Amino acid sequence: MTLYEKSVAGRSAFSFGFEEDLAGVEERVPEYAQAPMKQLPQVSELDLVRHFTSLASKNYGVDTGFYPLGSCTMKYNPKINERMAADPRLTGRHPLDSAADNQGILQMEFELKESLQEITGMDDFTLQPACGAHGELTGMLIIHAYMQDHDPKRTKVLIPDSAHGTNPASATMAGFQTVTIPSNERGSVDMDALDKLMDDTVAGIMLTNPNTVGLFEENSTQIAELVHARGGLLYYDGANLNALMGLVRPGDLGFDVVHLNLHKTFSTPHGGGGPGAAPVGVKKFLADYLPTPVVVYRDGAYVLDSDRPHTIGRMSAFYGNTAVLARAYVYIQMMGRDGLLAASHAAVINANYVKALLSPYYPPAYDRPVMHETVLSAKGYDKYGVTLLDIAKRLMDYGFHPPTIYFPHFPPYAEEVMMVEPTESESKETMDAFCDALIKISREAKENPELLLSAPHNTVVTRVNETYAARHLVTSHRDKQGT
Ligand SMILES: *Cc1c(COP(=O)(O)O)cnc(C)c1O
Numbered sequence: 001m002t003l004y005e006k007s008v009a010g011r012s013a014f015s016f017g018f019e020e021d022l023a024g025v026e027e028r029v030p031e032y033a034q035a036p037m038k039q040l041p042q043v044s045e046l047d048l049v050r051h052f053t054s055l056a057s058k059n060y061g062v063d064t065g066f067y068p069l070g071s072c073t074m075k076y077n078p079k080i081n082e083r084m085a086a087d088p089r090l091t092g093r094h095p096l097d098s099a100a101d102n103q104g105i106l107q108m109e110f111e112l113k114e115s116l117q118e119i120t121g122m123d124d125f126t127l128q129p130a131c132g133a134h135g136e137l138t139g140m141l142i143i144h145a146y147m148q149d150h151d152p153k154r155t156k157v158l159i160p161d162s163a164h165g166t167n168p169a170s171a172t173m174a175g176f177q178t179v180t181i182p183s184n185e186r187g188s189v190d191m192d193a194l195d196k197l198m199d200d201t202v203a204g205i206m207l208t209n210p211n212t213v214g215l216f217e218e219n220s221t222q223i224a225e226l227v228h229a230r231g232g233l234l235y236y237d238g239a240n241l242n243a244l245m246g247l248v249r250p251g252d253l254g255f256d257v258v259h260l261n262l263h264k265t266f267s268t269p270h271g272g273g274g275p276g277a278a279p280v281g282v283k284k285f286l287a288d289y290l291p292t293p294v295v296v297y298r299d300g301a302y303v304l305d306s307d308r309p310h311t312i313g314r315m316s317a318f319y320g321n322t323a324v325l326a327r328a329y330v331y332i333q334m335m336g337r338d339g340l341l342a343a344s345h346a347a348v349i350n351a352n353y354v355k356a357l358l359s360p361y362y363p364p365a366y367d368r369p370v371m372h373e374t375v376l377s378a379k380g381y382d383k384y385g386v387t388l389l390d391i392a393k394r395l396m397d398y399g400f401h402p403p404t405i406y407f408p409h410f411p412p413y414a415e416e417v418m419m420v421e422p423t424e425s426e427s428k429e430t431m432d433a434f435c436d437a438l439i440k441i442s443r444e445a446k447e448n449p450e451l452l453l454s455a456p457h458n459t460v461v462t463r464v465n466e467t468y469a470a471r472h473l474v475t476s477h478r479d480k481q482g483t
Pocket residue numbers: 071072131132133134164166208237239240261276
């Protein structure tokens with residue numbers, strides 16, 4: 001039941017304390033706001049509390065259970081980060097205060113930049129971009145501006161078929177044409193294809209590493225050498241760096257630009273669209289192209305530097321998504337070098353553990369160790385009349401959030417694949433329980449497929465019609481009432 005349906009005229013969750021004020025309130029509301037105000041639900045405080053508490057209890061999040069959504073890194077985010085991001089010394093600052101008054105925020109941003117430089121092997125960073133795709137756009141605009149200055153005939157960007165789907169979109173938005181490089185039989189970039197495509201019309205390559213099937217790009221250094229030798233630049237999609245922290249640095253592999261998703265790897269809870277931050281790191285020769293202002297330390301103070309002659313311009317207002325940056329800052333400070341390395345080890349071990357347990361029932365496409373996630377296939381189950389969707393729905397009955405399904409989408413992954421990312425924060429017991437459930441479901445598919453076809457049974461919302469919502473859009477309670 002929506003709050004609107006619970007509304008009873010005259011009920012209110014607050015009181016001004018004197019009726020004459022309440023009586024006059026409508027006249028004092030500007031005309032444009034009166035109509036929407038009259039449509040607000042009228043409920044008591046208790047109605048309100050029960051409504052939202054019951055909604056919250058129906059929700060599923062990483063704080064309630066295992067959330068192995070591949071490519072999304074739904075790891076647990078320590079609550080201390082929330083406390084720090086909500087600290088009034090941070091939230092009470094105004095972005096229009098002078099840099100002299102905001103030294104604390106600027107110091108935090110500067111030190112975060114330094115940490116990210118060390119983690120990635122890059123020379124400078126912008127903290128402005130608000131999500132991964134926004135970081136990609138920033139990085140590709142930098143490469144585009146650089147090529148306009150140095151070699152404007154380079155108008156194409158090469159993107160492996162195993163890249164994240166946002167990559168071609170970002171390159172296109174930055175003004176490039178994209179060309180797809182196929183993967184070889186090991187799930188890596190096909191070097192012969194790259195050799196043929198990498199000519200003097202190509203500005204560079206965008207590489208997701210680990211790629212979308214969780215595999216480390218084993219030809220990384222050869223790719224960097226080849227692309228550089230032919231005058232191109234290299235972009236590194238480092239959204240899922242939680243497999244690599246302390247192990248491999250994009251800068252050392254030869255990459256010129258990298259973005260990191262702080263809301264995945266560096267501990268900001270996300271999902272449903274935000275909030276996020278995706279700092280972009282560059283090598284020194286591109287530092288003048290960064291969005292301005294850039295936080296620097298000069299003459300004993302933290303200052304906002306706008307003196308970047310080739311800047312692509314601003315990518316966000318003020319200092320970026322400060323609360324997300326604060327969480328990442330606290331996370332990195334608390335983990336330290338050894339902690340980040342341990343997190344990466346755990347992420348890799350966990351993904352390989354799940355892969356080993358589930359392979360006999362849901363085989364992986366490649367017999368190679370994975371990094372932070374594993375892609376498994378449910379192909380043979382169609383002979384029992386069961387699809388991967390039914391398997392994912394049935395997992396909900398066992399209390400687990402399903403993994404990403406029907407993605408990625410390139411050969412040999414074209415169909416019935418699920419992408420499982422346990423992340424570094426899960427225990428062996430949790431992963432065992434999850435794998436047990438998927439193994440039981442594998443048996444159920446053979447013995448009692450009906451159980452899967454009608455699943456889920458134990459959830460607040462049971463099997464939904466997959467296309468009804470798209471065909472009958474309800475975007476507000478008024479649509480629902482048909483007015
Ligand atoms: C999640 C992800 C992105 C996009 O990040 P958003 O914050 O959702 O825009 C890009 N690349 C990779 C590899 C990702 O996993």
